[in-house]
Amino acid sequence: MRVAIVAESFLPNVNGVSNSVLRILEHLYRTGQGAIVIAPGARENQEEVPDYLGFPIVRVPTVKVPLIDSLPVGVPTLAVDEALREFKPDIIHLASPFVLGAAGAFAARQLRIPCVAVYQTDIAGFATKYHLSALAYGAWEWMRTIHNSCQMTLAPSSMTIHSLEDHRIKNVRHWGRGVDAQRFQPAKRSEALRLSWDPTGKKKIIGFVGRLAAEKGVHRLSGLNGRDDLQLVIVGDGPERPLLEAQLPDAIFVGALGGEELAQAYASLDVFVHAGEFETFCQAIQEAQASGVPTIGPRAGGPIDLIEEGHNGLLLDVDTFVEDLPFAVDAILDPEIYRELCINARASIFDKTWDALCQQLMGYYREVVEEANRVPLTILGQHPELPRWAARALGARVA
Template sequence: MKTPSSPLQRYALVTETYPPQVNGVANTLGHLCEGLLQLGHQVELVRPAQPGEQPGRDDAGDLSEQRVMGMPIPRYSELQVGRSARRLLTQIWSRRRPDAVYVATEGPLGWSALRAARRLGLPVVSGFHTNFHQYAEHYGLGMFGAAAGAYLRWFHNQSQLTLTASMTQQNELARLGIHNLAALGRGVDHERFHPRHRSAELRETWQAGDDDLVLLYVGRLANEKNLQLLVDTWRSLNEQPGQAASQLRLVLAGTGPLKRQLQKALPDALFTGNLNGPELARHYASADIFLFPSLTETFGNVVIEAMASGLAVNAFDLAAANQHIHDRYSGCLATAADERQFAENLRWLIDDAEGLRGVRLHARHSACQLTWDAVIERFAGYLQKAAATRTSPATDMMIRRGPSAQSGGSGRSG
């Protein structure tokens, strides 16, 4: 990574999830934190304590880590949010002021960090990593969707800049009423995720021969991932005349609240549980087609990981797929929510061996253009610009009162 020409600074990163937790937000924050350290900046990482850890503080060179109390998300015990820590953060940042604060998540910890930073007059940049307002409908909480959208609009309009994963997401947030948006993007480690990790031994455990096709899904097994479409599509494939079940294998990597339900619906599929490191890379490379039916992604890191691994991605024309796939050239794209087109694209990939081979080659080439170094340098630049601004401490009452204190819920408080 290049040495920055700008002055080295101290940044605070606040997130409710972080490695070794397995999700796209944790993966992204891990890369951003490590990247800032490699550029020579100092980082104050604020996150909830994970299982086996205790709340507390560690200082190791340029990285200071403040762990706070966490609590599980209702109906989703695998994930948690951090509890409010406004007083603690105010004390820490009063003693040693960061040049800028990046708030990656909008839960109680992120909210308290926003309050503390605004009270101290610290520049704040926020990140939009998860479409929580869309998730409400998938968990029987549709009545709260509008309220969640209003909260997200209020929250992000308290920061100087909100970073998004893609241009499509940036446009969606602008329609939601969030101002001062910028696309950060995502990178992929195309050496870690590489076709050379393909394993004949692993495919044998899947009972997949050289001429068989393995369809892979990687991600949470949860309602918001639109996995009923995966179930319906798989059943339809195996019911079509001329399609021998022995020619196809389906592998699902991940865990979540729908695991048991999916195991019943897909008795012939293989469920691996969560995968990390070399095992995840080996599973990607040993498959042939990547299925991604989600309609709620802010980006979808798994899409570009699959592409880097040489898989043909079948997805909807959203987020990472929209930004990095050319239809039937480096993957297949269906119009959002067009389930019939999604199934037809998969059928084409299965039936056209030469087309599939070309898509896989072009997918790998496209993914190799996406580097984390470029994303991290862009991220550091946004933080540097924020640090160059100096604001007077905001009235804490405005932040305490929340969205209702602002006309239309979309204005800034200062």
């Protein structure tokens, strides 16, 4: 099978969207499939990679969205259509489509190639968080236009599926996120690393891993400020770091980590906390669980599916997260239950490997391709459910 991936974000930017694309490409490589990636180019001070595992990467220009440094946007150009025509894919995969992905959806219709859209980013939630009311107002209508022009939408959690269906997006299926259970495991725990964070060796280590951006809600960990028995560790970098360093004066900020350093950091925590309410999945929670670390998250979005309260962690209401966090941490660290929570955290990811998730994805691909062979696809401009304004915005010719 030949797969064209149109990714709203990709290397050198590292985030949930680019990471999932990398795992898909690795699976396609192992199984002898063909692939191409169409993605935004690198920003200033970033180095582009021309290919990944031999799969070519076609770049489009990148612009910055005001106030949202963590959400670069690829500008659609003729290169999208030209690359797809030359590659002749069996299926087009839209990774978190919004701007560049919209061009991919349009091209798929024009070329009559079946298309799968993967919903990964809560654009409307981000826009609200960044006070971009105009973007928030039109986000769902635009997303509905993109996703309903595809044959299938894949969503990572039950909450996300319900939200998409409430906004009249059709044919939504569940596709979660895999985790590397070999890289992220309890055996990576490092006492030397823990001592570098707490030379006394007496404090419990509470940590966060992720981008330091407003939508991640890291400021809510301020509920742990002033605790002499805890050491807060923040792994990651981003535009909010200077502000967070002021809001979390007792925390250790170690910057962005990857590979074995990241695996050791996860496993060396006693409790993992993620406070952002806009996560469609939250891979960081799953990686912490694979590392045998109990987790605390918001009672919103993807974490609801990943955290089973009292079994591998706790969920907190977003509105009272700051006030409730100290009590939740103390509850998890209770010596009578802590060891069991650690065991349960690790056990909860046993059926969530990337190999299993990619095999499921290939099944969705085959289903969509077979259906397209039975029912000829229409051109985008002729699609009966596509608003005329949306067709024009995507460049379609309508009467």
